[in-house]
Amino acid sequence: MSQKLVAVKGMNDLMSPQIEIWQFVERTAREMFGTWGYSEIRTPIVEDTALFVRSVGEVTDIVSKEMYTFEDKGGRSITMRPENTAPAVRAYIEHGLGQQPVTRWYYLGPMFRYERMKTGRYRQFYQIGAEAYGPADASQDVENIALAWHFLKAIGIQHVTLHLNSLGDAPDRPKYLEALRAYFAPHVATFSDAAKETFERNTMRLLDTKEEALRPLVAGAPVIGDFLGEAAKAHFDEVKALLTTLGIPFVIDRTLVRGLDYYTRTTFEFIYEPPAGDNALGTAGTVCGGGRYDNLVRELGGPDKPAVGFAMGLDRLVLLLESLGTRLERRPLLFIATMEPELKAHAVKLVTELRMKGLAVDFDPRGGKFKRQLDRALAVKARHFVVYGQSEHEARAFKIKNMDLPDGDPNKEATVPLDGLAEWLLNAARVAPVTTPPGS
């Protein structure tokens, strides 16, 4: 019985016309993150399972139920990375980078979580992240946040709000947790099963519950801000002040606790807040999440190095750009139709020469009727169109038609000698770039 072979659930093929948007986002990230002093790190897709259990946290949903974990042929427990911070930290330690005062890395690639799918959430999804190891200063937090902020602006994302919170230092946590549990404890009996479990397992996560019934209670819960130690409090104040200095707007979100255990002090998320009627991301509103993790390097066996970083969901960024009407398909600058079969060799040679000069030139290898080739030129949205036929071959000149202009426009057609064609096209490419950035 032959079954139809399809992609594994939650894992998608990415192709044109979306892939051009992916490439645009990735290209912009590589350029911009590089400018900001971050260099790329590529870690393996799989790691020792223990790495994620120890870093992300045993009681988190990611580790307790969402990991792609399997045994390899040597009997080792292997996990496909659900996030890239822990692998980066592992690499940081493994290569002895603790010797350096500052290390800044970015990564870009697929992550894997075994989850129920919905809009903007897939089992193989893509993240772009940036991590800075070394500096404990608030200016490092803010640099990292500012990078995320300006990157989102650069690719044309709108309607995102920066949510900010501080989780304090490790010693602050137990005191706060105790107060939080004491606050919720009298009400647990009235909780839903899910909420009860959250209370038992990870009390802080009750703060960002989506259960309407719990909202009033959560609103009156103790806030972590009142439990911050002096140092953490001063750090948070400085982060806020610096963000203001840089003109980056933010809201304080006391309920922002995030799902990974390793965060300390600053946590932040960029959340998509759609205009009315828009539902591009469904309930998956977070496009970027991050924060400081001052203890993780040490906890994984490395030196005592503070760090801060973020990760963005590429899938969600692309979804947003698509919903904004972004179209980035590549258009040939010129389409050359061939007429007499015996001249095809000349035409192919011309196409090749122009391409080698960096010009996007296309033709129809099938040849055939003029109309078919013209239709082909229209289908691939070529900007200009010429015929390479007997008369052009003899005159060594072309009549170039600008396909973007309506009939009757005085600039519709131009006569260009064969020798001047490349230069003419280079100039045309300058006037109208092959791809246009979103929002233009």
Place this chain on the structure above:
RNA sequence: GCGGUGGUAGCUCAACUGGUAGAGCACAGGACUGUGACUCCUGGGGUUGCCGGUUCAAGCCCGGUCCAUCGCCCCA
């Protein structure tokens, strides 16, 4: 993991209370031998997601399964 909705041609969708599957777009050929999306004709295409059941007969009814989609949980 739990609940709602849905899967028919490459794409968008039709097919009444069960009666041997259709249109538009796209693709290919022609009318038409070289310059704008036109028009007209013709053609290829489908085991109706998959498996099983009920029935004389299943795209339609029943069960399972896979996939998609929305909400919960959670997250990028």
